[in-house]
Amino acid sequence: MLVSRAGVLTAMGVGPFALFALLFLLLPTSNLLIGAFQDGDGTPTWANIAGLLTPSVIAAFRVSIIVSAVSAVLGAAAGLAVALALRGDAIPQVIRQAVLTVSGVASNFAGVPLAFAFLATLGRTGLVTVILKSWFGVDLYASGFNLLSIVGLVFTYLYFQMPLMVLVIMPAVEGVKRDWAEAAAMLGASPAQFMLRIVAPVLAPSVIGAALLLFANAFGAVATAYALTGSSVNLVTILLFAQIRGDVLHDPNLGYALALGMVVVTGLCNVAYLRLRAFSDRRLR
Amino acid sequence: MSFLTVHGLRKAFGPVVAVQDFSLEAERGEFISLLGPSGCGKTTVLRMIAGFERPTAGRVVIDGEDVTDLPTRARRIGMVFQSYALFPNLTVEGNIAFGLKVAGIGREAIATRVKEMLGLIGLQQLGGRYPMELSGGQQQRVALARAVAIRPRILLLDEPLSALDAKIRVSLREEVRGIQRELGITAIFVTHDQEEALALSHRVVVMSEGWVEQTGTPAEVYRTPRTPFVATFVGTANVLPCRIEAAAGKVVRYGAARLTAGQAVTGAVGEIVQFAVRPEAIGLQRFEGASNSLAAVVQDTRFLGPVVRLRVMLEGGLPAVVDVHGEGARDVPAAGAAVHLWFRPESLQVLDRHGHGARAAGSGPGGSSGP
Numbered sequence: 001m002l003v004s005r006a007g008v009l010t011a012m013g014v015g016p017f018a019l020f021a022l023l024f025l026l027l028p029t030s031n032l033l034i035g036a037f038q039d040g041d042g043t044p045t046w047a048n049i050a051g052l053l054t055p056s057v058i059a060a061f062r063v064s065i066i067v068s069a070v071s072a073v074l075g076a077a078a079g080l081a082v083a084l085a086l087r088g089d090a091i092p093q094v095i096r097q098a099v100l101t102v103s104g105v106a107s108n109f110a111g112v113p114l115a116f117a118f119l120a121t122l123g124r125t126g127l128v129t130v131i132l133k134s135w136f137g138v139d140l141y142a143s144g145f146n147l148l149s150i151v152g153l154v155f156t157y158l159y160f161q162m163p164l165m166v167l168v169i170m171p172a173v174e175g176v177k178r179d180w181a182e183a184a185a186m187l188g189a190s191p192a193q194f195m196l197r198i199v200a201p202v203l204a205p206s207v208i209g210a211a212l213l214l215f216a217n218a219f220g221a222v223a224t225a226y227a228l229t230g231s232s233v234n235l236v237t238i239l240l241f242a243q244i245r246g247d248v249l250h251d252p253n254l255g256y257a258l259a260l261g262m263v264v265v266t267g268l269c270n271v272a273y274l275r276l277r278a279f280s281d282r283r284l285r
Numbered sequence: 286m287s288f289l290t291v292h293g294l295r296k297a298f299g300p301v302v303a304v305q306d307f308s309l310e311a312e313r314g315e316f317i318s319l320l321g322p323s324g325c326g327k328t329t330v331l332r333m334i335a336g337f338e339r340p341t342a343g344r345v346v347i348d349g350e351d352v353t354d355l356p357t358r359a360r361r362i363g364m365v366f367q368s369y370a371l372f373p374n375l376t377v378e379g380n381i382a383f384g385l386k387v388a389g390i391g392r393e394a395i396a397t398r399v400k401e402m403l404g405l406i407g408l409q410q411l412g413g414r415y416p417m418e419l420s421g422g423q424q425q426r427v428a429l430a431r432a433v434a435i436r437p438r439i440l441l442l443d444e445p446l447s448a449l450d451a452k453i454r455v456s457l458r459e460e461v462r463g464i465q466r467e468l469g470i471t472a473i474f475v476t477h478d479q480e481e482a483l484a485l486s487h488r489v490v491v492m493s494e495g496w497v498e499q500t501g502t503p504a505e506v507y508r509t510p511r512t513p514f515v516a517t518f519v520g521t522a523n524v525l526p527c528r529i530e531a532a533a534g535k536v537v538r539y540g541a542a543r544l545t546a547g548q549a550v551t552g553a554v555g556e557i558v559q560f561a562v563r564p565e566a567i568g569l570q571r572f573e574g575a576s577n578s579l580a581a582v583v584q585d586t587r588f589l590g591p592v593v594r595l596r597v598m599l600e601g602g603l604p605a606v607v608d609v610h611g612e613g614a615r616d617v618p619a620a621g622a623a624v625h626l627w628f629r630p631e632s633l634q635v636l637d638r639h640g641h642g643a644r645a646a647g648s649g650p651g652g653s654s655g656p
Contacts, residue, residue, distance in 0.1 A: 179368050183431075189387045193387050
């Protein structure tokens with residue numbers, strides 16, 4: 001069969017990505033899917049799936065869901081506010097570009113560097129903590145704040161959740177046309193009525209979709225949480241890490257089951273995000 | 286006092302002046318078009334009337350009320366946008382009802398009004414559809430219904446037909462005009478399409494580079510253009526620079542040819558004045574009343590359906606165009622043929638030699654006809 005020149009070029013372009021996806025996404029996923037239903041000897045079993053229902057695993061899922069949901073909701077709200085502020089001609093183009101560039105960088109700033117940055121600023125002896133205490137007499141830790149807790153983790157996650165929200169929601173926010181605001185004003189609506197009756201319903205699918213994406217993003221985060229809290233906060237990712245790194249909790253097949261559970265949760269979030277985004281795009285077209 | 290008075294509007298965006306000394310008076314029920322090329326300031330004028338742009342100078346008065354400092358939502362103006370600007374989260378009925386809802390009108394009254402509007406635009410069956418489920422023409426009808434549902438004092442139309450294909454444009458423009466006439470609303474229509482402006486309007490305001498070039502009825506603007514810009518933008522015109530033969534006389538000279546104008550030409554003897562002659566006013570044979578004649582050589586011919594357009598070169602090297610229609614169009618001279626162009630004195634229309642003089646004169650309402 002003859003293969004067209006364009007077909008060959010397309011294959012050459014897509015090939016490396018397909019190979020990468022095969023080696024580092026599809027094969028590992030298949031491996032964990034199979035491993036989740038096997039014991040250490042390779043014998044088929046439901047024991048790993050049943051292990052997901054043990055109290056410690058359920059607690060880990062509960063904490064992960066709480067941290068992810070709270071950081072997603074707060075990140076979505078703050079990111080949406082930033083995106084709405086950047087919309088239109090009110091903000092100079094140079095500031096808008098600067099915020100978007102910083103968002104691009106910050107949304108990918110995670111893991112050990114982010115944990116260190118927060119420890120150096122909001123840790124017990126962090127710069128901001130010390131300044132607040134010595135200059136303003138505000139003792140963060142005496143008031144109950146602890147960076148190495150669920151609240152501290154949520155606070156740290158917001159560092160990448162908020163800019164990610166800005167990047168994800170910006171196209172939808174820019175899809176809110178100036179003509180709509182003018183038409184609404186022409187019809188007698190106040191800016192608040194326009195926001196409530198038009199902008200909010202129009203953006204709702206995109207905002208919910210983006211928040212789900214943020215949830216999935218936080219749900220899968222491990223390096224930041226581990227670097228910041230060690231194993232003091234019981235997250236699924238940290239529990240999973242404990243199963244496969246080879247210490248006393250070593251049980252790779254339970255780890256596969258945990259990973260499968262995470263795939264299901266994040267997969268559902270992503271499917272919902274894509275459907276909501278498609279709906280929003282169709283409406284804004 | 287006129288229903289709408291726009292006086293001395295000026296708009297500057299930093300060093301760029303978009304609109305200069307724009308004045309207009311419109312009567313109740315009148316349909317006025319602002320006609321000009323892109324960037325001439327026509328949309329800026331409309332946006333100042335709407336309240337979207339704050340004038341650098343000048344006033345807008347509607348029905349005796351000075352609205353210059355009022356926010357848009359307090360002006361009771363309806364507007365139809367080029368992009369339709371329908372709210373995508375609302376159905377057709379929801380869009381039409383929007384202005385009535387924010388005004389706090391009762392549910393039953395809204396339902397009655399929406400039904401009435403749907404009947405007006407002939408979309409009774411599509412009230413439950415969303416904008417994305419409608420064609421461009423249907424969306425623009427809904428936008429029109431939404432704008433007039435609130436019973437506005439003025440209806441502003443910002444190139445509402447530009448995004449539609451040619452056939453729908455023609456049918457929809459008639460609908461727009463019919464609805465405007467039926468409701469008796471004063472309408473200001475912005476367009477760059479001269480045919481649209483001439484076909485729809487009681488009066489046309491021709492604009493260029495922020496200035497009003499001429500205001501008048503479609504016939505006045507077409508038949509007696511005041512400036513070279515109006516002559517060439519509204520239709521096609523041959524602009525001839527002629528020398529005045531006698532003070533306050535009608536006789537001028539183009540090269541060696543003596544021409545007679547339709548009206549006396551003011552100016553000093555020997556002064557150059559520009560004249561416009563429409564291509565369709567020129568004949569290749571002498572016809573009744575055609576006392577002016579110019580020698581020319583045919584450059585090429587173009588078949589345009591109802592007419593054949595000849596591009597000719599006049600003596601002195603000035604290009605001109607001649608439209609031949611009717612039976613004469615079947616047998617036009619070939620390229621290279623020497624011809625004589627004949628036209629009547631009244632077809633030789635004197636143009637203002639000082640553009641700004643014409644602009645100043647044209648800044649007020651020039652036409653006399655009402656709705």
